[in-house]
């Protein structure tokens with residue numbers, strides 16, 4: 497049985513000559529939310545994107561070490577990147593809905609992956625929208641253009657689009673940074689519920705958010721993982737001086 501557990505082992509990453517990550521070793525356990533925090537430019541997004549190989553298309557990048565998904569190296573030869581990205585969904589700060597109907601946004605992945613019947617597709621779309629806590633708001637206008645939804649609704653639609661592929665892992669890169677507090681709260685509640693079924697990793701600049709929703713927190717600084725552990729422990733009794741300085745606002 498697959499669980500979606502992730503383990504990075506001595507993972508380093510370069511953009512050309514620039515080394516962005518230095519031997520990161522960290523676990524992202526299943527059925528939990530893991531938050532990646534740290535000052536700007538410390539490598540959080542680089543690490544998140546490496547998990548589903550978003551860098552494959554960036555020329556001049558390379559890595560060393562490994563990132564294991566269910567014990568298998570995501571960079572191993574023979575790994576099918578399309579399948580990997582179905583298993584590991586990604587949501588960005590700036591929601592990126594397609595200029596299509598709400599229905600077609602969610603149906604996009606399942607249509608790409610097979611030839612579902614209309615009834616099957618209807619069921620997948622409804623299930624994904626329900627899981628993303630959006631169904632009640634859009635069920636009467638599934639044919640309307642997604643770009644007419646509010647920012648918070650579009651972000652939940654992007655989550656529904658990822659969920660329609662039945663991923664094991666959901667990666668979110670500052671998903672609420674462009675949202676107002678109410679829309680942010682909706683997303684946080686949604687992630688909190690989804691964590692029972694998925695492995696969730698979230699990059700956030702908002703330490704209150706990390707403290708509110710995550711089970712574990714990993715603190716990055718200058719491309720290195722400084723420390724990782726249960727969120728409450730990390731925030732109340734960090735082991736490292738640099739972690740304490742960051743969470744108490746002394747830098748960053």
Ligand SMILES: Nc1ncnc2c1ncn2[C@@H]1O[C@H](COP(=O)(O)OP(=O)(O)OP(=O)(O)O)[C@@H](O)[C@H]1O
Pocket residue numbers: 511514516534535536537538539540541542543554
């Ligand atoms: N495409 C790229 N080409 C070259 N360097 C890059 C590229 N993307 C990121 N970097 C560099 O890699 C380092 C890590 O960046 P990354 O975006 O992972 O940090 P971050 O912690 O997510 O920052 P932020 O919180 O500001 O998003 C930075 O020095 C950044 O300038």
